[in-house]
Amino acid sequence: MHAIYEIISGPMVWLAFGIFILGSLYRLFSMGRLALKKDAVVFSYMSIYYALRSIVHWIVPFASVNMRKHPVMTLVAFVFHICLFVVPIFLFAHIIMIHEAWQINWVYIPNLAADVMTLAVIGACIFFFCRRLILPEVRYLTTYSDFLILAGVAAPFITGFWSFHQYPGHVAAGILHILSGEIILVMIPFTRLSHMLFFPFTRGYAGSEFGGVRNAKDW
Amino acid sequence: MKAPAEKSFEEKKKIHDKGIEEGAAQLTQEKVHQVVQQMLSAEGGARLKAYIETCSHCGLCSEACHYYLSNDNNPIYSPAGKVKQTIGEIVKKKGKVSVDFIKEACEISFTECNLCRRCVMYCPFGIDVAYMMLFMRRICHKLGVVPQYIQDTAHSHSATLNQMWVKEDEWIDTLQWQEEEAQDEFPDLRIPIEKEGADIFYSVIGPEPKFRAQLIYQMAVIMYASGADWTMPATPGWDNSDMCMYTGDVEMVARLKKVHFETAMRLKNKRIVMGECGHAFRSVHDVGNRFLGWKMAPLPVVHAIEFYYELLRDRKIRIKNKLSQPVTFHDPCNIVRGRGLHEMGRYVINETCKTFIEMHPNREHNFCCAAGGGVINCGPPFRNKRVTGNRVKADQLAEAKKKGAEIVIAPCHNCHGGLEDIIKHYELGMELKFLGDILYEVMEK
Ligand code: SF4
Ligand code: SF4
Ligand code: SF4
Numbered sequence: 309m310h311a312i313y314e315i316i317s318g319p320m321v322w323l324a325f326g327i328f329i330l331g332s333l334y335r336l337f338s339m340g341r342l343a344l345k346k347d348a349v350v351f352s353y354m355s356i357y358y359a360l361r362s363i364v365h366w367i368v369p370f371a372s373v374n375m376r377k378h379p380v381m382t383l384v385a386f387v388f389h390i391c392l393f394v395v396p397i398f399l400f401a402h403i404i405m406i407h408e409a410w411q412i413n414w415v416y417i418p419n420l421a422a423d424v425m426t427l428a429v430i431g432a433c434i435f436f437f438c439r440r441l442i443l444p445e446v447r448y449l450t451t452y453s454d455f456l457i458l459a460g461v462a463a464p465f466i467t468g469f470w471s472f473h474q475y476p477g478h479v480a481a482g483i484l485h486i487l488s489g490e491i492i493l494v495m496i497p498f499t500r501l502s503h504m505l506f507f508p509f510t511r512g513y514a515g516s517e518f519g520g521v522r523n524a525k526d527w
Numbered sequence: 528m529k530a531p532a533e534k535s536f537e538e539k540k541k542i543h544d545k546g547i548e549e550g551a552a553q554l555t556q557e558k559v560h561q562v563v564q565q566m567l568s569a570e571g572g573a574r575l576k577a578y579i580e581t582c583s584h585c586g587l588c589s590e591a592c593h594y595y596l597s598n599d600n601n602p603i604y605s606p607a608g609k610v611k612q613t614i615g616e617i618v619k620k621k622g623k624v625s626v627d628f629i630k631e632a633c634e635i636s637f638t639e640c641n642l643c644r645r646c647v648m649y650c651p652f653g654i655d656v657a658y659m660m661l662f663m664r665r666i667c668h669k670l671g672v673v674p675q676y677i678q679d680t681a682h683s684h685s686a687t688l689n690q691m692w693v694k695e696d697e698w699i700d701t702l703q704w705q706e707e708e709a710q711d712e713f714p715d716l717r718i719p720i721e722k723e724g725a726d727i728f729y730s731v732i733g734p735e736p737k738f739r740a741q742l743i744y745q746m747a748v749i750m751y752a753s754g755a756d757w758t759m760p761a762t763p764g765w766d767n768s769d770m771c772m773y774t775g776d777v778e779m780v781a782r783l784k785k786v787h788f789e790t791a792m793r794l795k796n797k798r799i800v801m802g803e804c805g806h807a808f809r810s811v812h813d814v815g816n817r818f819l820g821w822k823m824a825p826l827p828v829v830h831a832i833e834f835y836y837e838l839l840r841d842r843k844i845r846i847k848n849k850l851s852q853p854v855t856f857h858d859p860c861n862i863v864r865g866r867g868l869h870e871m872g873r874y875v876i877n878e879t880c881k882t883f884i885e886m887h888p889n890r891e892h893n894f895c896c897a898a899g900g901g902v903i904n905c906g907p908p909f910r911n912k913r914v915t916g917n918r919v920k921a922d923q924l925a926e927a928k929k930k931g932a933e934i935v936i937a938p939c940h941n942c943h944g945g946l947e948d949i950i951k952h953y954e955l956g957m958e959l960k961f962l963g964d965i966l967y968e969v970m971e972k
Contacts, residue, residue, distance in 0.1 A: 339573050346572030352822045353773070358820050366651055373892060374587060374649040376648025381587070446586035448602035449611060454584050503581045507652055510581050513574075521813055521823075521865030524891050 316486050324490035331497030332505055339506070362515020365527035366461035372527035381439075388432035391425040395465070396489070398422075400471065419472075426469050453499070460495055470480040487499040513522060536898055544908045546675030547633050547759060554626045554670060566666050571618070576591040577653045579618050582607060588656065591649035593894045597918035604916070606646035606656040606948070609635055613663045633672045636663035638909040639916070642773070642900035644861040648808035648891065654901045657900070665775030673774050676906025678788035680770040683733070685779055690733030690784055694817055699761055701736040705744045709751075713972070714821025716751045718743070720793065722758035728796035729759050730787065731920070732768035732804045732940055742802065746966040749835075752972055753843040757800070764790025767801050769810035777818050784815025790827055798827040800834050803961050805861030805939035808901060813865060830862050832938050835966055839878045845971040846879055852958075853882035854965075855924070855932035855948060858893035859939035867891075872938065879969050884932040886923045892921050898945025913945070920945075921953040928957055938962040 343350050367370045395403060398414040406521040407413040417425075424441045434459055440450045467485035495501055516527035534568055566790065589595050589605035595876040602608045613632040624632075642657040650656075658945070668671055673681075683692045693701075699720065706718040719725065729750070734783045735742050759765060764786040771779035791799050801808055808830045816824050856876055863869045869890040876883050888894070897917035924935060924946075935957050937943050943959060950957050 339577060340701060342576065342756060343573035347574050349817055350574065352793065366653075372648075374591070374651075377590065378587065413760065440584075443586060444582065445589040445600065445602040445605050445608070448605070449546050449584035449586055451584070461892050500580065500583055503583050503652060506577050506581045510577055511651075511653040514647050517648070517862075522865050526891075 313483055314481060316490065320490055321486070324493045328493040328496055331494070334427055335497045335502060335505055339509075350513060353516050353520060354513060355520045358516045358519030359512030361509075361519060362526050363496075363511050365525075366511055384432050384435050386434075387428050391429045391432075392461070395422055396430065397426045423469070423472075426465050430469070433458055433465075457495070457499055457501060460488070460492050461501075464492060469505045528951050542634065542638075542912065544634075544674045544910050546678050546904075547630055550670065550672035551626050551630045552969050554629070554672070556625060558681075559624060559626055559629055559670065560622055562669050563617060563624065563666055565913050566669055567622055570665070570731050571662070574655070574658060575614070575618070577661060579610075579615060580650050582610070583652075585651070586649045588646040588654070591646040593641075593645075593919050594916045597916050597920075604639060606640075606650075606720075607654075607659065609686040610622050610656055610965055614659045614666075617663075617666070629667065629670060629672055632663055633667040633674070636660045636667065637674050637677070637773075637824055638737045638902055638905050638912060640900060641860070641895045641897055641902050643895035644648065644864050644891070645860070645895065648864075656940075658742070660900075661773075661775060664773070670776035674905040674909070676908075677770055677774055677834070677904040680904055681774045681776055681779065684769070684771050684783055685823050688763035688783065688806050690770060691737040692899060693733060693761065693766075695737055695761075698736055698765060701740055702743065702759060705740055705747060709744050709747050713748065713751055716747060718747050719758045724755075724795045725756050725758040725967055726797045727755055727757035728791040728794060729802075730765055730767040730791075730799060730807075731802040732766075733766045734940060735802060742961065743906050745963050746802065746831075747972060748967060749838070749844065749963065751961060752970060755795050756845075758794060760790045760794060760797065761765060762790060767799075767807040767811055768804065768902060768906055769807060769815065772806070772810045772814050773904065776890050781808065784811060785819055787811065787815075788819075791826060796826070800829045801831060802829045803938040803940065803963060805865070806861040806901075806941055809861040809865050820898045830866060830868060830938075832862060832868045832872050832875060834960060835875045835962060839875060840963045844966070846969050847971045848969060849878075850880040850934075850965055850969050851882075852880075852933045853884055853931045854880045854934040854960075855884045855886050855927040857896065857935055857937040857939075857942055858889055858891075859942045860893065860899060860936065861896050861939065864891050872962070875966070878934065879965050882931070884927050884930045886927045894923060896920060896942040896945030896949070897940075898948075899939075903941055903944045904949075910948065914948050917945070917949060920952075921949050921955065924950065924955050924957060925953070928955060932957065934958045934960055936962055936965065 354490045370376050370383060398415065398417045399422050400419060403413050403416045441452060455516050460508035464485055467481045467488055471485050496504060514526050518524050554609065584607065586605065586607065588607055592604060592606050594604040598604045603612065632902050642656045642660060646656045647653055676794040680690055683690055702720060704717050709716045729746065731743065767787055769780060769783050771783060801811065811824060811828050826913055854876060856872060858869050897913050897920065902913055935946060937959060938961060948957065948961055
């Protein structure tokens, strides 16, 4: 057990972050190059002002018509995405480890808050899961990979909660936690999770065409 | 995964179209693979890739689409659902799809999407489903599988540089005939042909001289009354319409727009004013210029709504008596989501009509008429699907009628065709007019 722990909490962390960062850069650069080659218009029409105008309307809760039409989905989606980033970055236990390794640290959130947020992420995953099964328009679009991705996102949170609260089997849960965290990092650039990387560009481009060429709003 | 809706997808009534059937009969599986793969590698760029990969299958775009709403929320008509059945599958299978698949994808992309771009405003990622449907259509075009009626129109564009096989002498005759008619009312009215250096190059769509010559008459009177310095060309290039934009024939798009722009520039006119057409405006303002390698049109392009707005704002036209019947306004996608002219449209209406009743949703969030994007041009075989596919528009109109609206104003030729069918089918008993009809009726002449 210890040997496994050594590997996944040592070299594999480096590997996972390496693949995540380099993979993301690669995806962005290669997409940019492809755009340069085949969709040069994208660069002509892209406008920082209109791109930001659109992005702001889509990252502020309820700032677009469609968000107001689906209040529950909007609420869950925002809570989910915010917690998804806040918990791993500002978790006390994570910061401690980084502090031990490099003597740097930053603000952390109280454990109780982290617990609530973790449960929120898990709850949101269950919500998305049910949505995929129940709503016909979502079900029709859903593929097995969508469920895998959902499971991939939920796993580090479930196992993290498990190991933090020292439930039976928490040692194994701890190992699974690190492992699933690494897997999700590696998945980001190469699956639909890459929407995290491309969102500013697809949204920004829609905003640029709507604003710059068509003199219209897109929210 | 097998969703219940896929059952209805299989059961969907097959529509027989000669262009699709005969085009497909020429194809083999190998030919399909070869052409599709070639298209993917030559033109399937970053936009297509990013859109397909970014779509998180959330279904939030569904309610944007009138086809989805009008077909009892059947997911096969949702924007992302249509992508899944067409270009999405092609990308997934790397082009290895069957001839039957192409037939199905052709019908979906040509007749179940108006390229109205409403869904772009509902997708959190701003994924442009219209762009992907156009990509699908372009593949169909390359394969020679295109609905017959719209292909015929595209052929007319290639052969005559106008949409309706209007010959050059017929065109000039029509202008002179309308001039003579108008001179009965205003003896010194002219329709100036080939006037070099005129401020305004006025262009129309092919169907105007063919079926609606009175619109040229009306515009001539508006120009006359406002003292405009205008002209129309005697040569091809007078037609600003563009069905090739909707069949995926981008080479022809470039040719058509080039002739149109060059004709205006040959006459050294200062700007192009266009009649009340949405798709033509899209092709001149937003599409044709791209295929010619220009970011924007080489000279200012003004849609009729904006032109009327200027005339009324500057008091170049005066109103005798405002129209007394209550009116409602259909926002055409191509000049509202395509140019933001909705407020100017309302200004013109308020200047010319006593009572204006809004439809909801409106402005950028309007529902398309379901005729646009070349769908009405795919002809009678698809008429029923188009009309039943836009029940929500009928509901909107009925709602406005309940509030008293008697006239529907639609400043777009395609919308006219689409709304006419809807009004008839749903027995709404409303009258349909262009903005120019109203302006002509109420102005001081
Ligand atoms: S018809 Fe309009 S809303 Fe529907 S899929 Fe096409 S572009 Fe989107
Ligand atoms: S809303 Fe956008 S991301 Fe969601 S299914 Fe539709 S196209 Fe895909
Ligand atoms: S025909 Fe009219 S409503 Fe329909 S797409 Fe064109 S502009 Fe829109």
